[in-house]
Amino acid sequence: MGTGTGPQMLAGLGRPRCSSGIPQDLGSSWCLPRVSGASLPPAGSLVGAQVTSETTQVPENSAVDIYCTAYKPSMSSPRIEWKFQKGTSLVLLYYGNELTEPYKNRVQFSSTKIHFSTVTREDTGKYICEVVEGSSQISKSEVNLIVQVPPSKPVAHVPTSATIGSKAVLRCTETDGSPPPTFRWYRDTMLMPSDPKTSLTFRNSSYTLDSTTGELTFEPVSSFDTGDYYCEASNNVGSPQKSDVVHMEANEVNVGGIVAAVVVLLMVLALIAFGIWFAYSRGFFSTPPARRSFTASPRTAARASSNRRPPSWCEAPPAPRTVVNVF
Known part of the structure; x- marks a missing residue:
């Protein structure tokens, strides 16, 4: 493999790295080839670079300009690179004086900005512009782009019954909103305050409400917590969305039912024990005595055979006895 065209292994790190020092994607092992005349500064030269950062919010499917404030018109022949970071993934957007393949038909480049004709929720992330002048002077600007998407209909995860004195957690989830939405809870069409003690309606309840995660936690559940919840x-984009209504019933512990179940169980165990005792007393589980068996010696067998009288077919049957009655 020729030098400057493929990934190299960084000493001690054990992962591929572009020979230019910039991977195409942090989660992949391939990279763009080095472009002639576009060599990067030595490793570590980004330390101490001038960095500016800002946040831009635009609705989904609209156009947007992302400016590179690191670029100055007074710079002579600067080299400009754009990268897109989302989570742990870092992808080159503009490199070697050209747009990379995923952005060629969507983005227009100029020295001062990149222009998106339309953006989707997948374009939410950080856009990094690096400007290198000479061999060591570096400026960098970052733009956090938030593509605004209204929330979809949330889902309320509410138990249909809860035991008084126990803990119950209600959850509200929504996956489409950008930026992530905040959540509010209602009981019987009334807005639940973050602190129940501030409301005459909810002061007899004991709960905590996290508007960021959407969790409503009752600890402990009381009889006042029975109701219809949604x-x-x-997220200030579009209209707020409400979930379906779910009824939760707060019930006492059923002591009578527990006692009845225990009594029935004891009766069943008693019947089983009586049945086993009865079977033992009648010998159903006793082992029958083994039959005795022995083998006669040859002498004993011969003696028995000689003493046995052979049958005679000519022998007359014994005469019947005559009984004389004397009067």
């Missing part, structure tokens, strides 16, 4: 998601 949640609402909003």
